[in-house]
Amino acid sequence: MATTRIGKKLKTIGFYAGAIALCVPPLFVFVWMILTGLKTGVQNISYPPEFIFVPTLENFRAVFEQYNFFHYLMNSLIIATLATVTSLLLGLPAAYSIAKYRQGRIGILILIARMLPFVSYLLPWYIIFRYLKLIDTYTALTISHLIITMPMVIWLMVSFFESMPAELEDAAMIDGCSRWQSFIRIVLPLMRNGIATSAIMSFIFSWNQFLFSLILSGPQTKTVPVAVYNFISYGKIDWAGIGAAATLIVLPVSIFAFFVRKSIVQGLTMGALKD
Amino acid sequence: MANVIVKNLVKRFNAVTAVDNLSLEIHDREFAVLIGSSGCGKTTVLRMIAGLEPITSGEVFIGDTLVNDMEPKDRDIAMVFQNYALYPHMNVRDNLGFGLKIRKFPKAEIDARVQEAADILGIHDLLERKPKELSGGQRQRVALGRAIVRKPKVFLFDEPLSNLDAKLRVAMRAEISKLHRRLGATIIYVTHDQVEAMTMADRIFIMHKGTLQQTGAPMEVYLKPANLFVAGFIGSPSMNFIEAKVIREADAWWIDAGEFKLRAPAAFDARLEPHAGRTVIFGVRPEDMTAHDPAAGAGGGNTLTARADVVETLGAEIFVHLTCGALAIVARMEAPEQPLTEGQTVDVDLKMLKTHVFDKETSQTIV
Numbered sequence: 001m002a003t004t005r006i007g008k009k010l011k012t013i014g015f016y017a018g019a020i021a022l023c024v025p026p027l028f029v030f031v032w033m034i035l036t037g038l039k040t041g042v043q044n045i046s047y048p049p050e051f052i053f054v055p056t057l058e059n060f061r062a063v064f065e066q067y068n069f070f071h072y073l074m075n076s077l078i079i080a081t082l083a084t085v086t087s088l089l090l091g092l093p094a095a096y097s098i099a100k101y102r103q104g105r106i107g108i109l110i111l112i113a114r115m116l117p118f119v120s121y122l123l124p125w126y127i128i129f130r131y132l133k134l135i136d137t138y139t140a141l142t143i144s145h146l147i148i149t150m151p152m153v154i155w156l157m158v159s160f161f162e163s164m165p166a167e168l169e170d171a172a173m174i175d176g177c178s179r180w181q182s183f184i185r186i187v188l189p190l191m192r193n194g195i196a197t198s199a200i201m202s203f204i205f206s207w208n209q210f211l212f213s214l215i216l217s218g219p220q221t222k223t224v225p226v227a228v229y230n231f232i233s234y235g236k237i238d239w240a241g242i243g244a245a246a247t248l249i250v251l252p253v254s255i256f257a258f259f260v261r262k263s264i265v266q267g268l269t270m271g272a273l274k275d
Numbered sequence: 276m277a278n279v280i281v282k283n284l285v286k287r288f289n290a291v292t293a294v295d296n297l298s299l300e301i302h303d304r305e306f307a308v309l310i311g312s313s314g315c316g317k318t319t320v321l322r323m324i325a326g327l328e329p330i331t332s333g334e335v336f337i338g339d340t341l342v343n344d345m346e347p348k349d350r351d352i353a354m355v356f357q358n359y360a361l362y363p364h365m366n367v368r369d370n371l372g373f374g375l376k377i378r379k380f381p382k383a384e385i386d387a388r389v390q391e392a393a394d395i396l397g398i399h400d401l402l403e404r405k406p407k408e409l410s411g412g413q414r415q416r417v418a419l420g421r422a423i424v425r426k427p428k429v430f431l432f433d434e435p436l437s438n439l440d441a442k443l444r445v446a447m448r449a450e451i452s453k454l455h456r457r458l459g460a461t462i463i464y465v466t467h468d469q470v471e472a473m474t475m476a477d478r479i480f481i482m483h484k485g486t487l488q489q490t491g492a493p494m495e496v497y498l499k500p501a502n503l504f505v506a507g508f509i510g511s512p513s514m515n516f517i518e519a520k521v522i523r524e525a526d527a528w529w530i531d532a533g534e535f536k537l538r539a540p541a542a543f544d545a546r547l548e549p550h551a552g553r554t555v556i557f558g559v560r561p562e563d564m565t566a567h568d569p570a571a572g573a574g575g576g577n578t579l580t581a582r583a584d585v586v587e588t589l590g591a592e593i594f595v596h597l598t599c600g601a602l603a604i605v606a607r608m609e610a611p612e613q614p615l616t617e618g619q620t621v622d623v624d625l626k627m628l629k630t631h632v633f634d635k636e637t638s639q640t641i642v
Contacts, residue, residue: 167360170327175374175421176348185377189364 033250036243044239059244069245072227076249079138079213079223080206083145087202088195090146091153096183098154099161107158114151118211121147126215136218144212149202156201160194161187196263204253224249277338277428277461278303279324284333286319286485293319295485297333301463301478306455308472309465311482312508317465320482321431324463326350337429353422354431357438359414361406367417368402374425385424392420395457412443419454432464436471448474469509473497481505498629503556503638506631512561512594515604518635519557521550529576530557530632534600538576540627543642547632550641558631561594561607567622577627586615597623 036044038055063069098107125144126135134140164187172182188195210225217226228245231238257264279301286294294316301307309317322328324335326347335342342350353374361370369376371392375385393399396416406414415435422430432451436444452475455462466472472479473493481488481496481504489501500506506514519532521539528539528547537557539547567578581597581604588610595615597604606623615621632642 165358165360167356167358168362170322170325170347171354171356171360171362171421172373173327173347174325174352174354175425176377178346178348181377186362190362 030250033243033246036239037245037247038243039240041238041240044243059240060248063241063244063248067227067230067241067245069224069227069248072222072224073248075138075217075221076207076223076225079141079145079221080203082138082142083149083206084199084202086142087146087150087153088199091150091198092157092188092191092195093183094150095154095157096161096187099158107154110151110154113147118147122211122215125212129216135216136220138221140216141213141221141223144216145206145209147212148205148209152201152205153198156198157191157194160191164190193263193266196260197266200256200260200264204257207249207253278305278336279307279429279461279463280334280336281320281324282334282336284320284323284335285331286316286323286328287331293485294323297482297485297487299480299487299490301461304459304461306452306462306464306475306477307480308476308478309463309480309482310467310469310472310508311488313467315482316485317467317482318433321354321433321463321465324429325352325354325431351428352431353425353427353429354433355418355422355435357434359406359418359438361414361417361421363406366403366405367398367409367420370406370417371402371420371424374421388424388426389420392423395423395454396420411439412447415439415443415447419451423454423458428461430460430462432462432466434466435464437466437468444471451475469511473509479509481508483508499640500631501640503558503633503640506558506633506640510560510562512605512607514558514560514631516633517557517559517602517604518554520554521547521552521632523551527576530555532557532602534602535579536576537579537625537627537630539632539642542628543632546642550632550634554635555641556633556635556638558633559604559625560629561605563626563629564604564606564623565608565626566611567624571624575624577625578622579625580620580622583615583617583619583621586617588614595621597621 035051037059038057039050039053040056040058043050043053094106094110097103121144125140129135129140168186168190169182172186173179177185208225209223210229213223213226214229217223222230224245228242228249231242231245281297281299284294284297285292297316297320309320311317319328323330324337326342326345330343337350337352362373365373368389371389372385375388380388389402393402396419398413398416398420401409401413401417406417409417415438418435435451436447439447448471451464455475464471464475476493478490479493479496480490483504489496489505491499496505497509500509500514503516507516517532519530522529522531527541528544528551530537530539579599581599583595584598585596587594587596591610592607593610593615595606595608597606630642631640633640
């Protein structure tokens, strides 16, 4: 008895030690970022680093006033929303037909498009979009983000659609639905969790996307990750500004993810465990 | 209501022929049961009638209308699925009303029909519940209700009772029969359970390997099976099949199984004669065997002697697994006052008029 109790305790201690060891490095970076945003420029380059200091919100104010950060936040919001909505509109029917008609090969093709190094898209896209006079437009940025968000929607949703009993649709078709009606009135409502998960993931990935936005955006459509990059200039690196801006970028998605974490976990594991 | 006619129906899945040139006619208001072992194509036939499965070739008529190219929704049918297929995100009321709502019935009409179906099935208390809050039997009722509210021409049932426990199945069986009488509907019911077929059907359609083996009223297929398959499929425990020779002796036809010899009734004479000297399959149902009555004496030509290997007691009756040389025979008889002991030698009388003889090559019934 005593030995098993000790064993249990050791196990618990081991579990938490492991969990902490895994969580500390990424959390430290996160905390460091926030601290950087709360320090002055001088405090940021002092060595050894200061952990106890009087925090200042000056950097946050500067980010909004000097750099027009609100504009970039809106850009990011608009583009991430457009990319998410478009990839759901196109991706849901695509995933449905891949699942329903066993079009695994098309699924693989979409996956390959996603796995190609993004750099390889840059040059052709730049040329095409410039030719179409779409550089520095929401259209170009949204389309480019689709290469990331749509495969995600499709691959997540295929497993969701596959897990749905076919009889439900049969019943709907006999009850009087056309195929589209049964898709919209029966299938989609049952896929709520999956749709929520893929929408959230799409939004986050588009929000964080840097490379395409860097090349295809301009003064009008610059997104927040690119704006932060502009804090690095030839002369100096505005660490305090970067810290404040980065905190502002991470904050909305973090809060968002915190509230929907349950549905994300459910969504990501659901296809794996058919009931 | 309407009749359903299927003409030369074929269904191929790649190289596999699931339904092979099947023709059948189901009358208006008839309770038709399609039965066969799993993989015989019965569900595929039902799904083709429903329009859920494309037809390779052949024709399906509902009423007088050729429905081959019609969408399921335009065929005016309702279907009850094995796993109920209730819409999980809707409560029972919405599940029942969905088919009417999508067909744009007025709200008052929908409410009235849902109410009526709930009355018939006794599911009033469940109307606001979600399917996951219902037991198997309740789900089955809701699935039935969803079919009833539509008042379709034809009801299609795809093994609706196979997910229920034995007791509930008996109850639902009676309920579906009652429902059939009450609605006067044409019903096509697919099952692999011969008890369901025997108890509910007006006519049974027996399928095997994608082809129709026999059609008839339950007692007709039981008493006069068309071939070996039907004879073995209908009845429980199944009919005993014994390879035997037809021989002529002492002015009578005899079935000679080697281990025993049985005298065929005179009524069999004409049909046995062409098979004189040939090997046939002799069939006797377990329930057509009784413990030998000593008063009848020996020499009736209908008695065989065997060893009782296993005796299964079911209360009023017993199943006796007999061995007669190399032959294994099952008999189903009233429990005798003096219990049979295993290993005991018993004499068993056969009701010879109820036995069957099948052609060994063609499997068709001779007698």
